Amino acid sequence: MTLIALGAAYLQLIDVKDLVVAVLPVLTTFLGATLAFRLNEDREEKKEQLRRKQALDYSLFILLRQDNAVRQSLEPYRTAANDAARAFMVPAFKPPDYLSLKQDIASLSxxxxxxxxxxxxxxxxxxxxxxxxxEALRIRNQFYVGELQPALERTGMNGSKVTLAEAKTILGARIYDSAMNQAQDLFDHFQASEKSIPEMFASIRSTAKALFPSAAFVSYEYNAPPKEPGS
Structure with a gap:
């Protein structure tokens, strides 16, 4: 209809006033639809940006909680005097359900x-x-309660001072080696996470600030753990 009206005006079949009356509703509808589309597009973009910022916030929060979980749960292993103390003197304990602390990788896609x-x-x-x-802590706890502690009581080693060679002879190679290896494996995992979680936190936060320069993100000052006894 608009094209017909324009053509008619050009051929002087209708005057300009009639042309405006004919074209204005069409232009108004078009402009209104375009504006509504742009506003909706802008709202969706803002929602997506907010979702992304919240996903980064959540990731940082999970890393903080994981860092705290590692430090709190494995402190006895880190402060034990030596490998033997970790294997035979640190008792089993059930930590909270820290495995529920999971990164939402999909939200960061x-x-x-x-x-x-x-x-x-x-x-x-x-x-x-x-x-x-x-998982290493769970395996070590299960072994400590199910095999090591009964063996220590059965052999009368609890509270006794014996050399490592004597302990291996008394307990048997399998139990002795399992106790030493599991404690060391757990301690290795602990040290790796204690170092890598703060580094991961710094990387995620740096990226978050690059993507959202004016936004506030959680931060914390990382204190390096004390040196291992005897190091």
Whole structure:
């Protein structure tokens, strides 16, 4: 209809006033639809940006809680005097359900399209490392309660002073080696996570600030753990 009206005006079949009356509703409808589309598009973009910021916030929060879980749960192993003390003197204990502290990798998938695939991969590795820490703790606790502690009581070693060679003879090679290896394996996992979680936190926060320069993100001052006794 608009084209017909314009053509008619050109041929002086209708005057300009009639042309305006004919075209104005069409232009108004078009402009209104365009404006509504742009406003809706802007709202969706703002919602997506907020979702991305919240996903980064949540990731940082999970890393803080994981860092605290590692330090709190494994402090006795770190402060034990030596390998033997870790293996035979640190009792089993049941920590809270720290395995529920999981990174929501799917919510951070936007990092792939923004050019941060390596960061997302490293975060997934960090999550697996954290889970390995507490799986190692679970295995060590199960062994301590089910085999080591009964063997210590049965052989009368509880409270006794014996050399490592004597302990291996008394307990038997399997129980002795298992106790030493599991405690060392747990301690290795602990040290790895204690170092890598703060590094991962710094990487995620640096990326968050690069993507949202004016936004506030949680931060904390990392204090390096004291040196291992005897080091």
């Amino acid at each position: 936007f990092l792939l399209e923004l050019g941060y695939p390596q960061l997302l991969f490293e975060l997934s590795i960090e999550q697996e490392r954290f889970e390995q820490v507490f």
